[in-house]
Every structure is written in structure tokens, then in C-alpha cells.
Amino acid sequence: MFEPSEHRPTEAIVDLNAIQHNVRVMLEQMDDEQKLYAVIKADGYGHGAVQVAEAALAAGAKGLAVSTVDEAIELRQSGHRFVPILVLGLTDPRGIAEIIYYNLTITVSGLDFFAKAYQQLEDTHHLAILEDAKLRFHLKLDTGMGRIGLTSAAEVAEFAKAVEDFNWVDWEGVFTHFSTAGGGPESYIDYQWNNWLELTTAVPESVRLRHYANSAMGLWYPREPKSDIVRYGIALYGVDPKDQLPSATKSPLKPAMSIVSEIVHVKHVPAGTHISYGATYEAADDQWIATVPIGYADGWLRRFNGIPVLVDGNACPIVGTINMDQLMIQLPQEYPVGTTVTLLGQDGQLENHVSMIAASTDTIGYEILCGIGKRVPRIYLTDDI
Numbered sequence: 001m002f003e004p005s006e007h008r009p010t011e012a013i014v015d016l017n018a019i020q021h022n023v024r025v026m027l028e029q030m031d032d033e034q035k036l037y038a039v040i041k042a043d044g045y046g047h048g049a050v051q052v053a054e055a056a057l058a059a060g061a062k063g064l065a066v067s068t069v070d071e072a073i074e075l076r077q078s079g080h081r082f083v084p085i086l087v088l089g090l091t092d093p094r095g096i097a098e099i100i101y102y103n104l105t106i107t108v109s110g111l112d113f114f115a116k117a118y119q120q121l122e123d124t125h126h127l128a129i130l131e132d133a134k135l136r137f138h139l140k141l142d143t144g145m146g147r148i149g150l151t152s153a154a155e156v157a158e159f160a161k162a163v164e165d166f167n168w169v170d171w172e173g174v175f176t177h178f179s180t181a182g183g184g185p186e187s188y189i190d191y192q193w194n195n196w197l198e199l200t201t202a203v204p205e206s207v208r209l210r211h212y213a214n215s216a217m218g219l220w221y222p223r224e225p226k227s228d229i230v231r232y233g234i235a236l237y238g239v240d241p242k243d244q245l246p247s248a249t250k251s252p253l254k255p256a257m258s259i260v261s262e263i264v265h266v267k268h269v270p271a272g273t274h275i276s277y278g279a280t281y282e283a284a285d286d287q288w289i290a291t292v293p294i295g296y297a298d299g300w301l302r303r304f305n306g307i308p309v310l311v312d313g314n315a316c317p318i319v320g321t322i323n324m325d326q327l328m329i330q331l332p333q334e335y336p337v338g339t340t341v342t343l344l345g346q347d348g349q350l351e352n353h354v355s356m357i358a359a360s361t362d363t364i365g366y367e368i369l370c371g372i373g374k375r376v377p378r379i380y381l382t383d384d385i
């Protein structure tokens with residue numbers, strides 16, 4: 001199965017087979033001409049960008065998407081040398097030499113970028129880099145997200161005309177992002193869709209890749225013309241974009257991450273014993289109390305203290321406040337030090353599903369997964385080893 005980390009038993013187990021299964025779930029809904037890009041920003045939503053990239057590409061993903069140039073460079077350096085990597089956020093034009101050197105595809109939201117980038121290459125005596133490479137970019141359109149991108153067909157037309165002056169750039173794609181496909185008014189999807197159709201009329205034919213689908217749009221709102229790329233994020237990790245539970249939706253997605261630890265200390269306490277900071281918890285009767293080495297510094301936040309953890313198929317309440325590095329739980333009976341504690345994932349008949357935790361702590365699955373701290377080692381399950 002997995003190797004326990006040597007000095008602390010807390011770990012995130014990432015099932016790469018689940019990642020591959022989730023890629024195939026989406027591919028089955030797509031046409032052959034559409035490409036799936038695995039969105040692995042924020043270290044693969046906390047799962048580990050390099051490992052998720054490898055698994056997703058092996059299952060049929062055709063490209064990767066990240067948020068920043070630094071994330072993209074990390075992937076190139078880890079051996080993904082030729083696969084397209086799209087940087088979804090805006091980048092600083094002063095990084096132009098590295099963007100071209102690492103063969104990245106960037107997102108542009110206006111003309112400004114090009115003049116500044118060219119100036120930078122000139123100032124730093126790097127113009128020679130343009131002799132055998134072009135700057136590849138996708139133009140972002142803001143159809144209602146209100147984040148980045150051009151907002152009108154007139155702006156797009158002006159951009160299209162002006163960009164012809166830059167013979168060192170390759171305008172490969174154009175894209176937008178829907179703000180309510182993963183929750184919010186569905187009519188807003190139609191509003192954004194109409195804007196998309198209108199704005200893209202001003203995009204030249206030569207721009208090959210036109211895409212608008214994230215997980216939610218890809219899974220639930222396929223439209224014609226299809227999205228040439230599906231930017232597949234949260235569902236890649238097996239989590240429903242709206243945090244609907246699989247029991248309610250019969251979703252075929254498989255969550256990839258579980259978090260487990262072990263009991264490191266156990267004691268029998270008399271009624272009246274107080275537990276943890278603030279002495280807010282007082283045992284009502286004699287109880288078995290165990291200590292688990294995970295806390296808010298690991299991403300197990302103080303507001304998760306209403307979420308029971310799973311021990312030997314039992315749901316055990318967290319007692320008292322969650323500390324930075326440890327938390328205490330009440331056991332139904334004595335269990336020895338070394339007993340497995342499941343914080344996220346399945347234990348017997350019970351499952352702590354990330355969407356269930358999100359719903360009861362007023363957040364979203366995305367935020368919980370991204371918040372799992374660096375200190376928690378990721379252990380990878382795969383059929384290949």
C-alpha cells in the first residue's frame with residue numbers, strides 16, 4: 001500500500017488511478033477533436049502537480065494548465081519538456097525571455113504586453129531568442145467573470161488589427177471562463193455564452209483553439225460550437241464542482257485524495273477533565289481521549305472541529321479546539337497508539353467526503369484541497385509500481 005512517513009504518521013494519500021479514471025470520465029463525453037488539458041495549478045489542487053500531470057497525460061490529457069509562469073517552469077524542469085503548458089493568469093512582460101525559453105503558452109488580456117515584452121528583450125540583449133521561437137499566446141475574453149480579458153467585440157477587433165504588427169508572436173487561442181457553471185444562476189451561463197459568441201466573431205479564423213469549458217461546463221453544459229480545449233480542474237481530482245455528494249448525483253468521479261494519521265497518545269480521563277486550548281471542552285463522563293498529530297498548520301482548520309474523524313469504522317468527534325499541529329478526539333473504547341485515523345476518505349462504511357466537509361464548514365472542496373499544508377507528505381498510489 002503506502003509507506004508511512006518516518007517521523008509523523010500524518011499523510012495525504014493520492015490515488016493516481018482515480019485521477020486517470022476521472023480523465024477518462026471526461027474524455028468519454030468529448031469529441032476526438034477536443035483536447036483535455038489537466039489543470040494543475042496550486043500544486044495540482046494540493047495533490048502534487050508533477051505526479052498528477054504524469055498520470056493525466058498517460059490517461060489521454062493533451063496539455064497542462066497552471067496559474068503562473070513559476071508553476072509552468074517547475075513542470076518543464078521536472079521533465080515535461082514538450083507538452084503544451086498554458087499559463088492561465090496574467091504574467092509580467094519582464095519574464096518574456098523565460099516564457100519563450102521554456103516554450104510556455106501565456107494568457108494575454110491586452111496589447112500592452114507585447115510592446116513591454118519586446119522592450120525587455122531589447123534592453124537585456126535577448127532579441128536573438130526570437131530567431132527560432134515565437135511567443136505563443138491565448139487571448140482572454142471577459143464574458144462576465146469580471147476578472148481579466150477584453151470585454152467587447154470592438155476591443156477584440158482593435159486587438160486583432162494591432163497584433164498584426166508583431167510578427168514574433170503566435171496567436172494560437174482565445175478563451176473565456178464561466179462564473180456560474182459551478183454554482184449560481186444558470187441564466188448567467190446564457191448571458192456569458194451570448195457574449196462569447198459575439199466577441200469571438202472578431203477573432204481571426206487563423207486562431208485555432210477556442211475554449212470556454214472548465215470542469216462544470218465540460219461535464220454539464222456542453223454547447224455548440226464545442227470547446228476546443230476542456231480545462232479540467234476540480235473534477236480531475238474527483239470532486240464535484242458544486243460539491244454535490246456522489247450519493248445524490250451518482251457521479252462517476254472518484255476522489256483522489258485521502259488524509260490519514262494515527263493515534264499517537266491515548267488516555268482514559270475522568271468526568272470533568274478539560275481538553276485543549278481555552279478549556280472549552282469538559283468531559284461529561286469517563287472517556288477515552290486520543291491525540292492525533294494534525295492541525296490547522298496542515299490545513300485541518302479550527303472550523304473543522306465539528307467534523308468527526310474515522311477510527312476503526314467509528315465516527316469520533318473532535319473534542320476541544322484544533323491546535324496548530326495536533327487535535328484530540330473521543331474514542332468509543334480504548335484503541336492502541338498506532339491505530340489509523342482517517343480524516344478524509346473512507347473507513348469501512350463511513351466516508352469523510354471533501355464536499356461534505358465543505359458543505360458543513362461553509363467553504364468549497366477546492367479550498368480544502370488547496371489548503372492541505374506542505375508538511376503533509378503526499379504518498380502516491382498507482383498500478384505502475
Ligand SMILES: *Cc1c(COP(=O)(O)O)cnc(C)c1O
Nearest residue numbers: 039088177214215231232233234
Ligand atoms: C482554475 C481554472 C480552471 C479549472 O476550473 P475547475 O472548476 O477546477 O475545472 C479552468 N479555467 C481557468 C481559467 C481557471 O482559472
